[in-house]
Amino acid sequence: MHNGDLYSNLLHMWYSHIRLKIRTILADLLDDGILNEDGDNWKFQRQVSSHEFNTKSLRKFVEQVVDTELSDRLIPILSASVASSSVLDFQDILQRFGFDNICQITFRYYLDYLLPSLPEAKFVVAFDDAVQISGDRFRLPHPVWKLKRALGIGSERRLRAVVSEVGEFAKTIVRENKRDLSEAKALESVDLLSRFLSSGHTDEKFVTDIVISFILAGRDTTLAALTWFFWLLSQNPRVKEMVYTHIALCESMRLYPSVPTDSKQVANDDVLPDGTKVKKGMTVTYQVYAMGRMEEIWGADWAEYRPERWLEREERGAHKWKFVGRDTYSYPVFQAGPRICLGKEMAFLQMKRVVSAV
Template sequence: MFLELLTLAFLLLPILFFLFRFSSDNPKTNKLPKSYPIIGAFPSLYKNHRRRLPWFTDLLRTSPSNTFTLYHSLGRRFVVTANPAVVQHILKTNFPNYQKGETFRTTLGDLLGDGIFNADGDNWKFQRQVSIHEFNTKSLRKFVEQVVDTELSDRLIPILSASAASSSVLDFQDILQRFGFDNICRIAFGYDPDYLLPSLPEAKFAVAFDDAVQISSDRFRLPHPVWKLKRALGIGSEKRLRAVVSVVREFAKTIVGEKKRDLSEAKAFESVDLLSRFLSSGHTDEKFVTDIVISFTLAGRDTTSAALTWFFWLLSQNPRVENEILREINEAASSESAAGGAYDEVKEMVYTHAALCESMRLYPPVPTDSKQAANDDVLPDGTKVKKGMRVMYHVYAMGRMEEIWGADWAEYRPERWLEREERGAHKWKFVGRDMYSYPVFQAGPRICLGKEMAFLQMKRVVSAVLKRFKVVPREREGGAQPELLSYLTAKMKGGLPVTVLERA
């Protein structure tokens, strides 16, 4: 710890002290922060690192094109945008020029390795081609009716029922993460980690995974030489990261090892799940397959749980919306489609679908994402991008832009996604938004493969939980609103403590 502080002090503190003392920029002003030689706008970035999401949102609102360029340090610049035309340009129109890039891959390399979310080029194409077969209608139906429903009936609902009976307090964010973890492991790897049990066991892997995600995310907030030096010296957070990544990788190796034995005993490589498909593709290198397991664990565990955490909190603030969803749940359960099973039932839940979209508009599971330019370029709004620069599209800010959502952008209103099928009719019709104005699931060639799976899972959870229970968040100290923590995915600071009430 002492060496870490000494290193940071040597590199930064004298300069930062001088600049904080004499710098006059204010996060509430309409101007971009001051930029200084060598360290760029790092002082302002550091001062606002705990509120970077709303701060960047304010800066983007004041920019005429909803795009700005910021100088970081050591001559590095990056572009931040909330402009749909720019998003379409980098995610689709000029897709070959905007990749994850070496900086991104290096920063997350210790955790994600060469997994699909950290890959470019042929490696990314191969992983996507293999993965896409796991998201067909047959697999999605199996996921909902065999995996999700079993996890609901055998684990989640009994835990909520017991909590209601004892009037105990649950951290619903933790419960939803456990639910998501069991689900992704079962459907993608054919492995049941038994994480959502009545005892709520503290799994060493889960704790290590949380720490690994947080520390890896924090690397983006530091000048690269700082975290790289800490890693070389094996001090501070980098020492912790090395330890927790080791735990994560050992867990992933266990899953891979068990799958290999299962396939060997079957005397054939039968592609019954995602992991089997990769192993049967001829890519049996342990590190490569382990990277894939870690990437899909991150996607399946953290994104849907983040979305549902904020969704249930928003419902508690908007009883009108909750009542509309309850009405739809009851109608779906009694409709003809319900006879076809859970899959067909949730497909009919249009209002709930809209409510989830609206929740993710305000609290996207992945608040920001960025790409690195392979060559010089000019964005549609005239912003110049040099080779090697990063362009960040700010999903959180885009959900708060009046230019995209209108003057009532701050209101939680699922109806903005809906229209009546016929004039005077009671039934809703879902009206999707332009994916470049709403890039919650990315867009273009890298659009999220699991988008439909995520919606089906979330709607099934909402239906099963709300049908039997009312989820009541505990009031925070001073009536404060929950705070969004932005790591690789969004978390609610302090979790979501709730009491669960049985419905009559």
């Protein structure tokens, strides 16, 4: 064996080991959900989910959920704050709004998290703790957190408790929906869980894992994008008169993407466009945050919040403009290719309705 072959094999083993570590780190919370899967299992979940995400009825349901939450909860809370000249933690308000929305869209359950009293919710606290502790594992040596988990001490003891609480909450919702379906009650297949169950995907573990993944994917990403968007508006008052909400959101997410970095595992030996060779099993990480600030992609004014960069004059009419999107590999805020975000249009729908209402 040549030294080059030996080196390649060692790299392959190393990167495969890294990918296994990442999956192990997140397995307690996400288990076999779509956010923690690869290969055939991921492909199957993607196909099942893609079918449901592309239905007009789901879009209509999402619109109804968002509009109700806006008119009944978010706008009254903001209006009361304005009337009393009180200060709100807008990020917290948007997080509550996002959690209520994603729980209704995913399994038609209303948390009552966005109320004037700003209550705590056991499920939200457990979910947040589970995400936080799972993320903290990345900063610890692998043997350390595994030993803590084996001994049931410290943060790992807490993780076991909150993951159990999140799982039981999700399983209870799944069982209630399955029971309604089996009793032939009028189970309206509007939320994602009901759609999965009605289409024959009734395995409890499968739907529970995928529901938890959807909650994680749909909650933090949208609220993070909205939080940065409103902050950028406050810093750039000139764009408040702009009617181009879509391009303003695109520009906001260019500077502050909800997922600032992401990794992919190489399926087969390949050569990247710049000539870099990658071997099967390697993990390739790309920096979405950095790409949104590269002069080669966005020009010398990359640091400026300028939504107009997404506009182009139409050939007919000097005063008519059209939106011109960037290719998803230059602007991978919603990923690209086969793994492009299923909820992209849903996210834009929610954000535009929130922005216009506020």
